[in-house]
Amino acid sequence: MAAGVSAPPRAVVEHLVRQAVYQRLGKPLPRIAQAPNPLVVNISARHCHLTQEAVEALFGKGYQLRVLRWLYQEGQFAAQETVTLIGPRSRVISNLRILGPCRSLNQVELAYTDAIALGFDVPLRLSGDIKGTPGCMLMGPAGFYELKEGVIRAARHVHMHPDDAAFYGVRNGDYMRLKVGGDCGVVFEKVLVRVDPAFRLEVHLDTDEGNACNLQPHTPCELVKA
Incomplete structure (x- = not known):
């Protein structure tokens, strides 16, 4: 394939092959319900969602998150800003990415391996269901912000x-x-x-x-x- 020319999606190739086979057999291509949209499967790495109050405590009064890159869901973005998460026994994860825009509650989403490294016992929860979950301390360039709860592994x-x-x-x-x-x-x-x-x-x-x-x-x- 020529440089700079990407291969067609797998679903397109399969459809063309199926079409050629049925044409060779002299049969009409069966009508199959088509999904309205292509399926996308993405890995969501550890990150946090913050309120505007938390952002200002960490980065300064009136601070606004800046877009690093837009995510697949419309209006959602990975911010340029990151924070340091301080867990039990002062274990830390640096460069924890903030996802924007700001939300009405603070939430940190970790994989189990992240939680083990930090010394957390985190529950599996739906996003937004943070009652009774562990908290943590976040550190930014302008100060600290304590989460009383909100550290989860997202289902x-x-x-x-x-x-x-x-x-x-x-x-x-x-x-x-x-x-x-x-x-x-x-x-x-x-x-x-x-x-x-x-x-x-x-x-x-x-x-x-x-x-x-x-x-x-x-x-x-x-x-x-x-």
Whole structure:
């Protein structure tokens, strides 16, 4: 393939091959329901969501987060700013990325291996469900901010537009299964469905899960109803 020319998506190649086979057999291509949007599976590395109050305590009065790069979900971004997380027994993670925009509560999302390294015993929770979770101390260039609670391992989930939910036959709060192919293929159970008109179809796994199946941009993945 010529330099600078990318290969067509796997789904396109499979469709063209299927079409050629049916033409050779002299049969019409069967009508198969097509998903309204392509499935995207991304690894969500450790990060934090902060309130404007926390941002100002860490970076200074009136400080506004700056966009480093836009994320797949519309309006969401990885900020240029990072903080240092101080865990039990003064163990730290530096350069913890902030995701914006600011939210109404503070939340730190870690993989289990991150939590073990820090000395945390973190629960598996849905995003936003932080009652009774561990807290931590965050340090920024302008000062410290203590979280009384909010350190979790986020449950794996899939963002869906209502059109996607209708196609898969699921509703908000349902669970699905994610089949990951490749040499390290696995099936992830209990993928929580989150439906909103603003969402794009995207599964979020954490780094532990992504590493376990060697998830790559070309790895075949399939969502199925549980």
